Amino acid sequence: MNYIYLLINIGVIFFPLVLSFDKKVHFFSKWKFVFPAILITGLVFLIWDLLFVKLNVWSFNPNYIVGISFFGLPLEEILFFLTVPYACIFIYECLNAYFPANNLQKYSLALSNTLLGLCIAVLFFGYSRWYTVINFGFLFITLYVVEYRNHKFRFMYKFYRAYVISLIPFYIVNGFLTAIPVVIYNSKEILNFRVGTIPFEDHFYLMSLLLMNVYLYEYFKNKAHQKEIDN
Template sequence: MRYTYLVINVLTVFFPFVLSFDKKVHFYKSWKYIWPGMATTGLFFLFWDVLFTMKGVWSFNPQYITGVTMWGLPFEEVLFFLTVPFACIFIYACLNYYIKWQIDMRLTGIISSLVIMLSVLGLIFYYNKIYTAVTFGLLLILLLMLQYVIKTEWLSRFYMAYVVALVPFYLVNGILTAIPVVIYNNSQNMGKRVGTIPVEDHFYLMALLLMNIGFFEYFKTRKKTDDRSA
């Protein structure tokens, strides 16, 4: 069905959008902190996406897209960088409200160090695979900055949200790669999959969410600082 990818996008964002008006979380009040970061991150990843599509890192099955394009990408692929981050930031916000427990900062540091080491190994052994090298390279830079330079305090909350976000990730990405709507060129990745999902997709998601949640926290904190200064 040519509307498959579009329907997946709509379903991804439908429940987070509706539940944004929950009387406890009031996620809709945080929307103003989401858009600037989502726009910045979206443009960055769209640039990456356009280049990867041109290089044949992945392609899109014409049977499952509407045929409407933007910058050489299916319109649905552009929507993906809005619907998925919105849904995942919603998960992050809900966990922050309903679950007060968080991972110990020492354990957070260990997790970050392990992912950094994994990223370094990915770069060493798969430097000639475009998707693998760029994904691990970006993730390495982001985690080094957030964990050891900025020393952000929300990383422990992020890791919890990331684990929860893997549930809808496996559902959505599983469908996209099983049909397949998105077709990966295995010569540009490790060639290893979890079910039908390339291993790199897990770390691509992590990098995407780190940037989006990082901007979300930045704009939210800046607003509070401005309010106190007023």
């Protein structure tokens, strides 16, 4: 039973890793952009995670982790910030390769504005809850920077499509993590509205995690492309 969270991590990354050598997507050739994005984002979210443990926002069930920890975080939780972003960026690239036509381009700004408004509303009603405040505050800042301060490359219409598809494995993986439960939430620090066993905030935690990863991934790709042009 101690290996449940570890097995979930392995399950998340197994197929994306094996399929990274697909001839059409050639995802392995993009690892030089993928891993820096994952590393930088992972460091930010690990600090966030440590803060939440200190604030008693969530904790980890010792019955479902191997017992190896770093800086107070289980090994599996650290791996989570590698396996989940890798799988999500893989989904993002697969969709772009196999389905290049994307009608969301004309609606992406409206979607972003709606989400910014949602962040403000949720912050107003959930200001006394740590997970709610930090989660939606971070999403608001990230969305604003990407949508209104990023003029060199546009990708939000591709991001939203990948996010929606990523919700499918999200409900499976997070459903297990919250139902068993592997991760135990403090009900005083969340809105306590759940989809099944999954806190409402987790949907937007995933969005923040995926958005920062994709933004940095696109940034590194664009930078390399620009360097090729200049040379």
